[in-house]
Amino acid sequence: MPTRPGTASVLTVMVVVAVVMTATVSVRAQGTTNAQATARVLTALSVTASNDLVFGNVLQGVPKRIGTNVDDSTAQFSITGQASATISMVLTLPTYLSRTAGGEQMMLVFESDQVVVDTNATSPSTVTAGDGWLGQNPYSLPSNAVVGAGGQTNVYLGGKVIPSPNQIPGTYEANIILSVAYLGT
Amino acid sequence: MNSYATKHLSAVAFSGTTRLLMAVLMVCLLFGSAAAQDVAVATATATVLGTISVSATANLDFGQVLQGVETSTANNSADAAIFDISGEADKGMNLVLILPEYLTKTDGSSRMDIIFRATDASVDTTGASSPTTMAGSKGWQNTNPFSLPAGAIIGSSGTSIYLGGTVRPSANQPAGTYEGDVVLTVAYNGS
Numbered sequence: 001m002p003t004r005p006g007t008a009s010v011l012t013v014m015v016v017v018a019v020v021m022t023a024t025v026s027v028r029a030q031g032t033t034n035a036q037a038t039a040r041v042l043t044a045l046s047v048t049a050s051n052d053l054v055f056g057n058v059l060q061g062v063p064k065r066i067g068t069n070v071d072d073s074t075a076q077f078s079i080t081g082q083a084s085a086t087i088s089m090v091l092t093l094p095t096y097l098s099r100t101a102g103g104e105q106m107m108l109v110f111e112s113d114q115v116v117v118d119t120n121a122t123s124p125s126t127v128t129a130g131d132g133w134l135g136q137n138p139y140s141l142p143s144n145a146v147v148g149a150g151g152q153t154n155v156y157l158g159g160k161v162i163p164s165p166n167q168i169p170g171t172y173e174a175n176i177i178l179s180v181a182y183l184g185t
Numbered sequence: 186m187n188s189y190a191t192k193h194l195s196a197v198a199f200s201g202t203t204r205l206l207m208a209v210l211m212v213c214l215l216f217g218s219a220a221a222q223d224v225a226v227a228t229a230t231a232t233v234l235g236t237i238s239v240s241a242t243a244n245l246d247f248g249q250v251l252q253g254v255e256t257s258t259a260n261n262s263a264d265a266a267i268f269d270i271s272g273e274a275d276k277g278m279n280l281v282l283i284l285p286e287y288l289t290k291t292d293g294s295s296r297m298d299i300i301f302r303a304t305d306a307s308v309d310t311t312g313a314s315s316p317t318t319m320a321g322s323k324g325w326q327n328t329n330p331f332s333l334p335a336g337a338i339i340g341s342s343g344t345s346i347y348l349g350g351t352v353r354p355s356a357n358q359p360a361g362t363y364e365g366d367v368v369l370t371v372a373y374n375g376s
Contacts (some may be wrong), residue, residue, distance in 0.1 A: 047225040055231035059276060059373035064231070075227045097231055108229060161231045165372060169233045176229055181222035 043151065045081035047180045053159055061165035068116045068134075068158045074124040075157040077178045081147040086183040089141040089155065091115070097161065097172035106172045107162040112137045114158040119148035124156045237272035237339070239371045242314060245350055253356040260307045260327065260349035265316040268346040268369045272339045277376030280333035280346065280369065282306070288352065288363035297363045298353040305349045306330035312343030319347060336376075 053075035058064045066073045079087065096105040113135035116124070120131040127134070133142050138157060147153050155178060245266035250256040258264045272278070287296040304327040307316070311323045319326055325334045330348055337344065346369060 045221060046223045049225040049227035052227050053229040055229070057232050057234050059234055059273065059375060060237055062373045062375035064375070075229070077225055077227065079223075094229065097229060106231065106233065157227075159229060161229075163231075163233055166236075167233045169235055172231045172233065174229045176227045177224060178227070179222065179224045 042082040042085065043080075045079070045085075045087065045147070045180060045182055047077055047079045047178055049075070049176075049178070050078045050154075051076035053157060053176060055159075055161050058161055058163050060163055060167045060169075063160055063162045065160040066158045068114055068156045069124045069127070070158075071123055071125045075159075075176055076124065077155040077157075078121070079147060079153045079155065079180050080151055081182070083147055083149050083151045085147050086185045087145055087147060087153075088143075088181050088183055089117075089145055090179045091138050091141065091157070092177035092179070093138060094174035094176065097174045099168060100171045100173055104168045104170070104172075106164075106167055108159060108174060109162065110138045110157070110159050112139075114138055115141060116156040117142055117145055118154040118156065119146060121148055121150060121152040121154045123154075127154075127156070234273040234276070235271075237270070237276075237278065237371055237373055239268055239270045239369055241266065241367075241369070242269050243267035245348055245367060247350075247352050250352055250354050252354050252358045255351060255353050257351040258349045260305055260347040261316050261319050262349065263317055266346075266348040266350075266367055267314055267316060268348070269312065269314050270339060270344045270346070270371050271312075272343075272371075272373070274341045275338055277336065277338050277374045278344075279335075279372050279374045280308070280337050281371075282330045282333065282346075282348070283366075283368040283370070284330060284350075285365035285367065288365040290359060290361045290363050292361065295359045295361070295363075297355070297358055299350055299365060300353065301330045301348075301350045303329040303331075306333060307347040308334055308337050309345040309347065310338060310340035312340045312345050314343075314345045316347040 051074065053066060054073045055064050055066055068074055093110050094108055097108050098105055115136040115138040116127055117133040117136060118127045118131045122131055136142060157176065243266060245258060246264040247256050247258055248264065284301050285299055287298050289296055306328050307319050308325040308328060309319050309323045328334060348367065
């Protein structure tokens with residue numbers, strides 16, 4: 001059927017308008033803006049065992065206790081990290097020492113006041129109540145402990161060995177593990 | 186159709202894995218090598234010193250006694266009981282004697298009284314195991330067997346305990362051999 005004059009022109013105009021609209025819409029769809037995700041990683045948290053829990057010589061049947069204030073004998077852990085950041089601390093404590101030559105165990109106990117948390121990182125013999133927490137339970141360390149303002153907190157641990165009356169002479173050992181982690185508060 | 190769906194799902198799964206890997210990568214980049222937690226291990230150590238031991242090396246011998254005649258054996262005689270103790274030199278120990286009140290005839294048919302006086306024991310820290318050569322300079326001489334010295338120590342060559350006593354046979358004590366146990370218990374006391 002023949003097309004009427006003018007019809008083609010109308011169609012042409014509609015197509016052009018449609019193309020222009022499409023182009024306009026398309027240009028608007030490509031609008032962009034930028035945001036940034038940022039984070040600052042704070043000082044790494046680390047812990048080292050700087051001194052062992054040393055009972056020295058013990059006698060058969062005679063319990064021996066090491067307090068939290070003996071520089072050479074108290075176990076010492078040094079925690080370093082972001083100053084004032086809260087941390088969790090968990091001690092994994094043995095219940096006995098094993099004879100290094102094998103075949104024998106000796107009872108080891110930790111009483112409920114044998115930990116000191118020293119946020120001023122002084123020393124076992126000089127730490128005071130103002131430095132942190134004294135007389136803490138090693139099985140439940142303070143939940144609000146922090147890395148000290150100077151970036152370090154020390155943990156001091158005592159204990160008691162209970163040799164039996166017929167304990168076999170020799171050297172006995174066991175591992176004490178301190179795990180620390182940031183709490184994010 | 187099924188083939189297309191399968192491929193499509195696979196493509197979705199791959200996309201999720203990619204996002205996970207990217208997330209892990211982001212975390213690694215964000216936190217780098219910084220440690221959020223750490224663990225340290227200390228060692229508890231102890232050394233148990235030499236075993237303490239005691240042996241009875243001589244019995245308390247009253248020899249022959251007569252009916253109704255009290256008979257004593259001195260702690261510095263050759264017939265005194267001897268206990269020899271060994272262990273860690275210079276360490277303190279607790280000494281406890283368990284003393285009988287009578288001797289029993291070996292066939293069990295009769296008893297004879299035995300007593301220990303407050304001077305019937307000596308503690309020889311030279312470990313000489315020789316009652317006859319005991320002197321006050323060697324430790325504690327003529328001390329109470331029911332309360333041995335609290336400050337007793339193990340000498341560098343051991344420590345010896347000498348014990349005397351007295352038997353009191355009755356006037357009609359049946360003839361025969363009589364015996365009783367004397368027990369010495371020793372233990373370190375941590376001093």
